[in-house]
Amino acid sequence: MSKAEMAKTAVVTGIGVVAPSGIGIEEHWRSTLAGELRVRPIESFDASGYDTVLAGQVDGFNVEDHVDARLVVQTDRWTWMSLAAAQLALDDAKYDPAAYDPYQTSVVLSAGSGGNEFGQREIQALWSKGRTAVSAYQSIAWFYAASAGQTSILHGTKGPASVLVSEGAGGLDSLHAARRVIRRGTPTVLAGGTEAPLSPYALACQIANGRTTHSRDPREGYQPFDVHANGYAPAEGGAVLVVEDEQTALERGAQQIYGEIAGYRATHDAFHHENPAPDSRQLIRAMRGALADAQVRPEQVGLVIADGAAVPALDTQEAEAIRTVFGICAVPVCAPQGFIGRLCSGGGALSVATALLALRDGVAPAVGNLTQPVPWYGLDFVRQPREMEKDVVLVIARGHGGFNSCMVVKRYREGQR
Amino acid sequence: MTGGARRTVVTGVGVVAPGGTNREAFWKLLTAGQTATRRITFFDPADFRSQIAAECDFDPKAAGLTPQEIYRNDRFVQFALAAADEAVAQSGLDFVSGHGVDHDAVAVSMGSAVGATTRLEDEYAVVSDHGRNWLVDQRYGSSFLYQALVPSALATEVACRYRAHGPAAVVSTGCTSGLDAVGYGHQLIVDGDADVVIAGATDAPISPISMACFDAIRATSARNDDAGHASRPFDATRDGFVMGEGAAVLILEEAEHARRRGAEVLCEIRGFANRCNAYHMTGLRPDGVEMAEAINAALAEARIDPTQIGYVNAHGSGTIQNDRHETAAFKRSLGNHAYRVPVSSIKSMVGHSLGAIGAIEVAACVQSIRHGVVPPTANYEHSDPECDLDYVPRQAREHRVDVALSVGSGFGGFQSAILLTKPGWGL
Numbered sequence: 001m002s003k004a005e006m007a008k009t010a011v012v013t014g015i016g017v018v019a020p021s022g023i024g025i026e027e028h029w030r031s032t033l034a035g036e037l038r039v040r041p042i043e044s045f046d047a048s049g050y051d052t053v054l055a056g057q058v059d060g061f062n063v064e065d066h067v068d069a070r071l072v073v074q075t076d077r078w079t080w081m082s083l084a085a086a087q088l089a090l091d092d093a094k095y096d097p098a099a100y101d102p103y104q105t106s107v108v109l110s111a112g113s114g115g116n117e118f119g120q121r122e123i124q125a126l127w128s129k130g131r132t133a134v135s136a137y138q139s140i141a142w143f144y145a146a147s148a149g150q151t152s153i154l155h156g157t158k159g160p161a162s163v164l165v166s167e168g169a170g171g172l173d174s175l176h177a178a179r180r181v182i183r184r185g186t187p188t189v190l191a192g193g194t195e196a197p198l199s200p201y202a203l204a205c206q207i208a209n210g211r212t213t214h215s216r217d218p219r220e221g222y223q224p225f226d227v228h229a230n231g232y233a234p235a236e237g238g239a240v241l242v243v244e245d246e247q248t249a250l251e252r253g254a255q256q257i258y259g260e261i262a263g264y265r266a267t268h269d270a271f272h273h274e275n276p277a278p279d280s281r282q283l284i285r286a287m288r289g290a291l292a293d294a295q296v297r298p299e300q301v302g303l304v305i306a307d308g309a310a311v312p313a314l315d316t317q318e319a320e321a322i323r324t325v326f327g328i329c330a331v332p333v334c335a336p337q338g339f340i341g342r343l344c345s346g347g348g349a350l351s352v353a354t355a356l357l358a359l360r361d362g363v364a365p366a367v368g369n370l371t372q373p374v375p376w377y378g379l380d381f382v383r384q385p386r387e388m389e390k391d392v393v394l395v396i397a398r399g400h401g402g403f404n405s406c407m408v409v410k411r412y413r414e415g416q417r
Numbered sequence: 418m419t420g421g422a423r424r425t426v427v428t429g430v431g432v433v434a435p436g437g438t439n440r441e442a443f444w445k446l447l448t449a450g451q452t453a454t455r456r457i458t459f460f461d462p463a464d465f466r467s468q469i470a471a472e473c474d475f476d477p478k479a480a481g482l483t484p485q486e487i488y489r490n491d492r493f494v495q496f497a498l499a500a501a502d503e504a505v506a507q508s509g510l511d512f513v514s515g516h517g518v519d520h521d522a523v524a525v526s527m528g529s530a531v532g533a534t535t536r537l538e539d540e541y542a543v544v545s546d547h548g549r550n551w552l553v554d555q556r557y558g559s560s561f562l563y564q565a566l567v568p569s570a571l572a573t574e575v576a577c578r579y580r581a582h583g584p585a586a587v588v589s590t591g592c593t594s595g596l597d598a599v600g601y602g603h604q605l606i607v608d609g610d611a612d613v614v615i616a617g618a619t620d621a622p623i624s625p626i627s628m629a630c631f632d633a634i635r636a637t638s639a640r641n642d643d644a645g646h647a648s649r650p651f652d653a654t655r656d657g658f659v660m661g662e663g664a665a666v667l668i669l670e671e672a673e674h675a676r677r678r679g680a681e682v683l684c685e686i687r688g689f690a691n692r693c694n695a696y697h698m699t700g701l702r703p704d705g706v707e708m709a710e711a712i713n714a715a716l717a718e719a720r721i722d723p724t725q726i727g728y729v730n731a732h733g734s735g736t737i738q739n740d741r742h743e744t745a746a747f748k749r750s751l752g753n754h755a756y757r758v759p760v761s762s763i764k765s766m767v768g769h770s771l772g773a774i775g776a777i778e779v780a781a782c783v784q785s786i787r788h789g790v791v792p793p794t795a796n797y798e799h800s801d802p803e804c805d806l807d808y809v810p811r812q813a814r815e816h817r818v819d820v821a822l823s824v825g826s827g828f829g830g831f832q833s834a835i836l837l838t839k840p841g842w843g844l
Contacts, residue, residue: 006608050555074698102695103710111589113566114532120551123541123626127548131464131629138630140698140828143531144568144589149829152693158707160691161831162597165587167569173586180604202566204544204555205537209563266584268525270576273489273564282582285521344567400563401573403585 010179010261011412013254014093014242015353016085018194020056020235020340024088028350029357031339032365033385038340039218039233039369045200052212054221055198056235056341074137075150076115077236078196081346082147083154085240086190090155093242094255095188097155106159106186107151108177109240110170110193111144112345117199118142151190159186167399168307169266171238171348172407176264178243187248192349194238206234209274209400211311219369222342224308224335225315225381227372232310235337238346239353250414258356262392262410263294269402276313277402280321286404287325290394294408298326301408302390303364303382305351307398308335309342318396319377329380332388338368348397352409355393359411364388425603425686426675426840429510429668430780431503431617433496435471435661435767438480440503443767443777444784447792448813452766454659455644459623467637469644470623471661471768475499486574489561491533492621494574496664496773501575501615508668509680510613512579517678524583524611525576527666528598528618530591530772530827532568535624540565575615583611592732592827593691594618595665595775596835600689602669603835612674618776619664628660634699636736646796648769650733650762651740651808653799658734661768665776667783682840684786687820688719694830701738701826703803705746708824708832712750715822715834721843723751726758726836727818728791730778731808732826733762734769739826741803746824746832748806759816761809765795775825775833782821782837791816819843 015025020038022028031038039056047053058081063072066084075083086107090096097105119142125133140146145163152161160181164173171193178191197206206212213231215221222233249257267286269277291298304326306318322333336354337343343350358364366382367373373381391411398404432439436446436453446453453471462468473496477487480499487495510518540562544553564570572585584605588598595618602616631637638657640647648659675682692714694707716723729751732743747755763781770777785791790813797810819842825833 046552049552103692107693112569116566119537120541122630123538124545124548124551126626126629127542127545129548131466131625131632134626134629134633136633138626139634139636142630143591143828145530145591145594145827145829145831146698149591149693149698149831152695152830153697156695158693158695158710161590161693161829162601162691163589165567165569165589166572166585167567170569170586173584177601180608197566200551200553201537201541201544204553204558205562205566207555208558208560266586267521267582268573268576268585270520270580270582270585273570273573273577285582399569400567401570402576403569403573 005183008183009246010182010243011246011249012241012258012356013244013249014089014095016088016240017353018058018081018085019237019350020058032336035366037218037369039221042198044198050203051207051214053216054213054218054233056233058237074141076118076141078115078194079147079150081194081237085194086151089240089242095242097157102156102158104187105157106161106181106189107148107157108162108174108181108189108191109148110164110174110345112167112170112195113197113202114144115142115146116197116202120199120201166403168344168347169397169399169403169405170345172397172405173266175261175352179261182245187245189243190240191243192240193345195344195346196236197234198236222310222338223369224310224338225367225373225377226370227374229310229312229315232342235341235343238343239349257412259359259412260410263290263408265289265293266405271402273401276317280317283321283404284324286406287321290406290408296392300390301331301392301394302388303358303393304331304333305355305395306333306335307396308337319379323378328378332364332382333379334365334382335367336365338370351395352407355395355409358388358393362388423607424672425606425669426672426682427667427684427783428670428675428680428682429504429508430783431500431666432780433473433475433500434663434777435473438473438475447763447766447781448790450793450795450811450813452645452795454648454768460625465628466632466639467628468641469647469659471659472623473662491536491565493529493533493619494571496621497527497571497575497619498578500617500664500666504666504668520580521582522612523581524605524614525572525581525585526588526598526602526614526616527571527575528588528594528772529568529571529620530594531620531622533565534627535621536565538624538626581615590831591829592771593775593825593831593833594772596825596833597691599667599776599779600835603686603689606669606671612671614669616669617666618773620771620773621662622771623660623662648735648765649796650735650765650794651804652797653801655735657736658769661770663770663773663777665780684783684837685840687838688715688836690714691833696830699828701742703741703745705742705749708746708826709749711832711834715836719836721820721836724754726820726822728785728821729758729760730782730823731760731762732824733764744804744806755806759791759809760806761792761794763792778823782823786818786821786839789815789817
């Protein structure tokens with residue numbers, strides 16, 4: 001690639017959120033700042049017999065309002081939320097792919113576990129009724145590329161598509177992959193991801209990882225960085241963003257530019273297939289790499305949106321990494337997902353959406369559901385929303401098995417480069 | 418890791434494929450024009466429309482996996498670890514002592530279309546008590562069920578095996594996953610995100626649910642009484658693809674990095690591009706426009722003229738629509754050269770292993786460039802007026818290959834193309 005291509009700036013011009021915090025950015029942002037706890041007992045099926053009963057669920061998601069009925073029967077809930085988030089993002093950006101050359105727009109999403117409920121239903125049909133009971137749509141609904149493929153078809157986008165799977169880190173990986181696509185000449189990319197892991201089999205699979213909360217009381221459930229941290233509550237939903245080449249966005253008179261995707265770095269602990277690494281070296285390397293990529297110094301960062309696993313060993317490691325890079329209590333740290341649960345591959349993109357809204361309004365949201373921070377973490381946890389003056393937010397997203405992805409978003413100023 | 422023209426070279430190849438579970442056995446099968454398709458043995462397929470597949474006779478223990486690696490991982494991960502070991506050994510990279518290797522600069526880019534679907538189904542039969550209970554009983558599940566649920570476990574297992582601390586991800590774009598994972602790895606090197614990438618793809622989808630879901634849309638061949646001849650890409654009597662399984666892993670390396678350590682370079686990756694048809698999840702228009710666009714974009718990145726291509730490794734799945742679509746794409750992107758260049762589909766021999774096959778096909782291209790032999794399209798007997806190129810019928814052909822093109826096409830409308838050359842070709 002030429003230097004001019006590498007220097008292309010990727011900006012975010014539209015945000016679509018479908019998450020337990022709300023549908024659409026304003027409801028997401030309002031409930032996040034209000035600190036509304038959206039983790040509660042699972043309602044879509046009787047989970048009372050499971051070790052984990054708490055989850056973040058999207059209220060008031062009427063799929064018919066977002067997805068054509070013919071498409072609804074061909075797709076899983078995970079794809080419904082992805083299609084809805086993509087449409088919200090396009091509407092927000094006032095960008096209609098159909099108005100442009102089809103090769104000018106791409107879809108690059110993350111996926112964590114695919115079409116869970118659809119897949120369970122069809123395996124159930126196969127094993128209880130035989131192979132002729134399996135839906136003709138199983139082959140296109142369950143696999144990890146289903147949402148990206150359907151999005152591309154629905155919006156007529158022919159640019160390079162991709163689907164990245166790296167558990168909780170995937171959302172950030174897809175946003176950086178969008179940057180790669182932009183640098184290679186496709187100016188507009190739908191990027192981000194969603195997750196729908198709240199069906200019986202997917203929940204059972206998650207419980208097997210030993211990191212989900214066994215609490216029955218939402219207030220004592222998912223508590224990142226708390227002395228009572230006891231695992232995460234799974235959650236559904238996520239975010240899709242419209243990521244654009246800066247020049248293209250300016251030329252088409254984009255509605256708004258929320259900010260710049262200024263830096264990114266991913267590493268892998270490569271230590272053990274499930275146990276946390278003994279140190280935070282690789283997470284630190286990802287954080288510093290993202291800052292270097294964005295050409296910002298730690299003191300320019302106004303907020304860190306942490307991964308907040310709420311598993312003591314992982315929280316300890318993340319706190320150590322933040323302390324090492326920024327110093328003791330040197331940067332405000334939040335983890336608003338404590339209010340809504342852990343969205344796996346939907347979480348990274350949602351955290352970036354939150355970061356951009358924090359920059360827009362100059363407000364840092366709080367750590368969700370934090371009652372008693374672990375004092376020796378030595379971090380300045382945001383307990384109540386507070387003013388934020390600086391122009392840079394660092395987002396951390398980690399994935400089960402050792403994925404560390406970090407992204408730096410910057411307030412956008414025209415001609416800043 | 419920054420600077421101008423970073424190039425991607427291949428210094429290692431590992432393969433687990435039907436008919437031979439290592440690189441040399443795989444190449445022997447292909448050059449002999451033998452087919453590895455047979456009646457399914459993994460379960461009783463009697464109730465299924467398509468009862469045939471290309472199965473791997475894979476022994477994970479013989480492949481060097483430990484009992485715990487075998488126990489916790491689905492077959493698709495086991496394949497990948499075996500193929501990766503073979504690729505790493507060929508590359509000469511010493512990940513054990515770490516001598517000469519900066520582990521922080523080693524990335525993992527692994528493709529898979531359906532991940533641990535086989536294990537998820539097997540476990541489901543237990544936790545649901547044979548599909549009786551929707552509210553499954555979590556106590557009957559394996560303690561490694563989560564690794565089955567999230568296919569990212571594949572990238573983790575590979576990263577942990579070689580202590581690869583660079584960026585790691587699974588690329589999952591259905592049947593183009595293999596090409597896309599190798600292409601993504603190539604981009605990681607070009608962009609300076611890694612000096613070495615363990616890149617490839619794997620799938621092990623020969624399970625009742627996978628066979629049933631393709632039965633439901635009649636995408637697979639039902640030539641059950643003649644399994645050895647069921648996969649017949651480009652043949653006028655083709656009637657669907659034959660399911661396969663397997664893995665291939667390549668060691669991609671920044672050219673200067675490979676040169677400095679004196680590694681033998683097997684070939685180079687010069688261009689990669691992918692596009693979507695934005696048309697239909699499973700349907701293809703006969704004109705091949707979007708695949709042609711992907712090929713053109715890959716040629717542009719590689720600065721290669723279509724007439725310089727010496728071999729086209731086709732997607733050639735053996736469905737009526739694919740082979741027609743693809744033939745049109747070759748004519749559209751390569752012009753008259755499409756009629757002159759040998760085009761073949763190794764799926765005729767090793768079946769269609771969904772996300773894995775793209776990487777396996779790239780591995781075949783590497784061998785083709787090295788050995789000057791083009792693998793055939795087995796079972797090709799009857800010409801189809803809509804597929805009128807040189808498909809290298811039934812017998813491998815000695816043919817110098819400086820530049821190879823490999824393409825893929827998959828559910829979701831994904832179309833991908835990659836270009837490989839002899840080391841240093843045209844520089």
